[in-house]
Amino acid sequence: LEQFVTNKMIEYGAMEVETPIMYDFKHPSLSDYLNRFPARQYLLNSEDKELFLRFAACFGQxxxxxxxxxxxKQMPLKLYELTRYSFRREKSGEVCGLRRLRAFTMPDCHAFCAELNQAKKEFEKRFKLSIEILNEIGLTKEDYEIAxxxxxDFFEENKDLIKKLAKIYDKPILVELWKERFFYFILKWDANFIDNQKKAAALSTDQIDVENAKRYKITYVDKNGEKKYPLILHFSPSGAIERVVYALLEKAFKNQQLGKSPMLPLWLSPTQVRLIPISESYVLKVNELTKEIAKHNIRVDIDDRASTLQKKIREAEKEWVPYIIVVGPKEIESGILSVRDRENNRKVEKMELSQLIEKIQTKIKNKPFQLLPLPQNLSKRPQFYG
Structure with a gap:
């Protein structure tokens, strides 16, 4: 998931950077910002300095x-960072699973624009990009609301942009209209996921910042050779990675309430295919099938433990494995596999190995691939208890 979002931002044209996680609270630019917009940051004392842990990539960038x-000539100039980690000192009663954490992984992209027209074009482009990214992750427009x-003043002078955004989203949008600006931005949008408890959590966001370039003394040279302050766009294309996983799990539960099998998108499933030999004598043959599947960048494992067949199938179901295949003499002799497809309501479909590989490759096309992070044979894995 991290790799996918990062790849999308590099394709968009952002330069990937890495910045510190700890800053001096007394730094003139930072103290001015923190005093005006106080946040729940973690504070540390080191010798004669008061330090804080970042809650966004803004400071370093x-x-x-x-x-x-x-x-x-270089604008809009775009920087991107996947922060590992950003920190917020949430109160104990506010911390909630993956929805609200004290440390989180945030994709954070800033674009530095020469003037408002350029900023508006970039803002619209990023709005479309975020919808595309969320959709490819597995969250459609039906899964979140835009605010x-x-x-x-901004609305009166830029109705065209607001109308474009509403048309792109093509659903009702919640609008908050201010008579006066009291934050550092003049325009902001959030994509808010509504979970099964009817609680909202922000995912993607973008905003046009008109203050921080001056605060941090960031300047560019214009056509006349004069130094000017740029407008800054603050963009998270997906929202915190942990919160995206929370949204996918909430969506899976919602689908389960509708009678569907809960599951993650195939490309994000830790194990995509599980092979279950009918007995120990077929483990070597199953190993050969596993090697062939793994060659095509598919995460596959083997349940070769000393347990009953029904228990192995049941455990694979509990782990939301998308494709479960029991292998015995019929499958070895005929080359036809009985594939239990979780997405298709766990129906068993007969197909050759090459057909299964082609089917999976079509579904995960253009998605990044990570190797299976555990031993391929379940008998080799330790048992974790918490």
């Missing part, structure tokens, strides 16, 4: 841009 020379916030 803005300090980096303060020391960067660039002109209108827009802007000032009265």
């Amino acid at each position: 803005f300090l980096l841009m303060h020391d960067t020379q660039f002109s209108y 827009l916030r802007f000032t009265q």
Whole structure:
């Protein structure tokens, strides 16, 4: 999931950077921001300094841009970082599973734009990109609601952009209209996932920042050779990685309530195919099938433990394995596999190994691949208890 979002941002044209997680609370630019927009940051004392842990990538990226020379020719200039980690000192009663954490992984992209028209074009482009990314992850427009916030003045002068955003989303949008600006941005949107307890959690977001370039003394050279402050767009294309996983799990539960089998998208399933030999004498043959499947960048494992066949199938179901295949003499002799397809309501379909591989490859096309992070044979895995 992290790799997928990062690849999308690099394709978009952002330069990947890495910035510190700890900053001096007394830094003039940072203290001005923190005093105006207080957050629940973790504080640390080291010798004579008061330090804090970042809650966003803004601080490091803005300090980096303060020391960067660039002109209108390089704009919009885009920086991207996948923060491992960002920190918020949430109260004990507020911490909730993967929805709200004290440490989280946040894809964070800033675009530095020369003027408002350029910022508006980039804002619209990123709005479309975020919808595309969420959709490819497995969250459609039916899974989240968009909220827009802007000032009265901005709306009167830029109705065209607001209408475009509404048309792109093609669903009702919640709007918060301010008479005066009291944050650092003039326009912001959030994609809010509504879970099964009817609680909202923000995923993707973007905003047009009109203050922080001056606060951090970030300047660019315009066509006339003069130094100007850019507009800054703050963008998270997916929201925190942990929160995306929470949204996918909540969606799976919602589907289960509708009579469907709960599951993760195939490309994100830890094990995509599980082979279950009918007895120990077929383990070697199953190993050959496993090698062939794994050659095609498919995560496959073997349940070769000393347990009953029904228990192995039941455990594979509990793990939401998308494809379960029991292998015995008929399958070895005929080359035809009985594939239990979780997405198709666990129906068993007869197919050759090559057909199964082709089917999976079609479904996971253009998605990044990670190797199976555990021993391929379940008998080799330790048991974890918590």
